[in-house]
Amino acid sequence: MLGQSRSQQSGLAPTENGEDTALQAEASTSGRGDSNAAGPDPDPDDPLAALALAASEDLIAQLPRYATPNIASTLPVYSNNEQEFILRTFAGHNYDMLRHLPTGIREQQVNASRTARQEACRAFLMPGLLGSQLRLKSNPVNQQNLFTAFEYIPSRYSLAAELASKERVANEATRLAIGRGKEFIPVVAPNLQKQHEIGPKVGYVYLAGPEEDQETMRQSNRTYHEGAYIQQPFIPPGTQKVAAEVPTRLDAWAMMKNLKRVLEADWEGAYISIFENEHDCWVVCFQEQTVDGLDGLAAYMNVFIRTNRVATEYRLTKVVEFWGSTPGDGCVYYVMRPPWVAHDKVETFFKLHPEERDYRTSFSVVEIEAERKARKKAVDAGQDPLDVDQRLKQMSVKAQHAAPDPDLPPARSARAR
Incomplete structure (x- = not known):
């Protein structure tokens, strides 16, 4: 009985499936007939009509490409997160550091390192965000000692006034100590204004004249120029008019020969030689036995370098540190x-004053x-220390404005001037 019933059920199943298939075929045929009745048949040679017919029957083709399901939709997390992090690290203009990558790059290692770094940052900022959970110095986690508890004690509101009062009292005490208990009284007469009297029954005498209008004229001229955008005439600095007037190194030999000829004409019988040293300067050498006197030679050379036509034309200047050296x-x-x-x-100053090279021996x-x-x-x-300080200050002021003592010898001889 059981086997017969099973056979009957198994034999019935195909019949039912066949009936269902027939019904579906009829429905599809009827539907197709309705569609054919509704409109003309599409042209098989038209590609657009063929694509429209395929899209109407395909569900996947009706979805856009970005909405179609893929394998990443079945994963619990975004699987390309690690690859994108590595790509950003090695790309230009990145904000991910290379040292944040783990030593061994395996699956989920980059995400694990990134999660650990975020947790460390959150734990580091927790004491600052939660003021009640300040960690003690004994806690090994807070080893930087960045957050400590302290008591805020506000300053007094009148602290500035108290400091100013103390400074005023100290200044008054200093003034009385300097004045030996007396108040400071200026000894210079105050400047009188124009409306005040200069003497008894003598007032200010107003001086009228065109000279007083010079400032007004200058201001009006300046305002006129500024309003009209007129500038002053351009005047180039310097004494030479063009650059060609300045002597050049090409004429050095002829200039030295001309200079020697002028000196030999003024000093007959003197042995004179001119040569160029390692600093490109000209050295004029006089033999002491062939000149009348060194003082007269020094005076002549001082006048020659300032006023002689050859020296001014060639624009020669004296080297002070080697002028008149023996x-x-x-x-x-x-x-x-x-x-x-x-x-x-600078080098000239230090050669003339070698003691100024060391601050301990400076003047x-x-x-x-x-x-x-x-x-x-x-x-x-x-x-008294106050009297001593005042006397030393007066002595220093007098020394600055006093004329030099004629009995003292000059700092340099006439040869070196």
């Missing part, structure tokens, strides 16, 4: 600088040290 070989040397040689003023430091010793000596002798 090294002891029986000659006197006067060094001149041609216009194409640059002047190093200002030596003077301050001498003044300090004099003050200490006077204070040790029992004098």
